[in-house]
Amino acid sequence: MAATASLLLAACGDSPLTATEQAAYLALGDSISGRAQLVLMKNVSSAMQAGGPEHAVTFCNTRAVQLTDSVAGLYDVVVQRLSDRNRNPGNKIELPQDHAAWERFATDKAAYVHKDADGTVWYYKPITMGMPTCLKCHGGAEDITEGTRAVLVEKYPQDRATGYQLGDLRGLWKIGLQRKP
Ligand code: HEC
Numbered sequence: 538m539a540a541t542a543s544l545l546l547a548a549c550g551d552s553p554l555t556a557t558e559q560a561a562y563l564a565l566g567d568s569i570s571g572r573a574q575l576v577l578m579k580n581v582s583s584a585m586q587a588g589g590p591e592h593a594v595t596f597c598n599t600r601a602v603q604l605t606d607s608v609a610g611l612y613d614v615v616v617q618r619l620s621d622r623n624r625n626p627g628n629k630i631e632l633p634q635d636h637a638a639w640e641r642f643a644t645d646k647a648a649y650v651h652k653d654a655d656g657t658v659w660y661y662k663p664i665t666m667g668m669p670t671c672l673k674c675h676g677g678a679e680d681i682t683e684g685t686r687a688v689l690v691e692k693y694p695q696d697r698a699t700g701y702q703l704g705d706l707r708g709l710w711k712i713g714l715q716r717k718p
Contacts, residue, residue, distance in 0.1 A: 554652050562650040562714055565612075566660030570648075570710040573608040573616055580604060582670075590673045590685040597674075598692045602627070609712075618664065620708035624675075624689075624698035628708070634659065638709055646706075650714070657713055664708040666701050675701045 554562065584596035601618075602625070609616035621639055623629045630639055634653065638661040641649070648662035666672070672680040674689070675698050681689075689696050701707055 554650065554658070559650055562658050562660060563648060565714060566648060566650060566662065566710075566712050569608065569612050569614060569616065569712055570660070570662050572611075573605050573710070576604050576608055577601060585670070585673075590682060591688045594674060594685060594688045594692060601625070615713040617711045618708050619711055620698060622697040623708075624693050624696050626695055630709075635709075635711060638711070639706075642706055642709060648710075660710070660712040660714055662710040663706055664710060666703050666705045666707050669703065671701070671707065672703065675699055675707060677702075 580600065581593055581597065584593035605616045605618065617628070619628050619630045619635055621630050630636055634651065638651075642661075642663040646663050646665070648660065650658055650660050652658050666675065674681065674685060677700055681699065689699075698707075
């Protein structure tokens with residue numbers, strides 16, 4: 538309890554995070570993003586099995602944000618997936634601190650935490666094109682079936698999230714850790 542109370546106080550003031558606090562927030566962010574990733578992957582895989590990538594795109598269109606929000610609700614935090622070439626218009630990188638995270642991940646792929654002037658602790662983690670399945674919906678013309686492309690155009694007329702290769706930086710997890718570890 539004492540540890541929780543001191544983390545809480547530290548997060549409210551403008552003092553920088555101590556190494557212990559950083560480690561605790563990183564661990565919390567890792568477990569939340571890990572869980573959200575798992576829930577998304579499980580659901581996308583079953584949708585792919587049920588009806589291929591076309592069907593899975595429709596599924597993501599209506600459920601992806603809902604699914605991450607439900608994981609966020611479990612932890613009482615705010616969870617976002619952002620990108621400089623976003624598919625969902627709501628996932629665009631706009632704030633200076635998010636741009637800074639993106640630039641940092643171009644060279645350093647390690648997750649990190651950052652406390653802003655209001656004392657809110659933010660967790661950032663890169664999302665890479667980690668497996669061949671990602672290519673089916675984010676790859677080049679040779680990876681995406683015609684049917685999938687048609688659904689993408691219909692659901693996401695402003696889509697910028699294609700043309701990636703395996704290993705590319707695709708996006709980032711951004712978690713506002715209002716709740717203390
Ligand atoms: C079945 C198609 C499909 C597959 C497979 C897929 N995605 Fe996506 N992805 C989407 C759709 C559709 C969205 C937009 C979801 C929404 O509207 O919230 C999206 C959104 C995202 C976003 C959020 C940023 C943005 O552009 O809106 C990231 C990051 C992302 N995908 C990464 C991945 C990674 C990494 C993989 C592989 C592990 C993957 N995706 C596999 C269809 C797919």
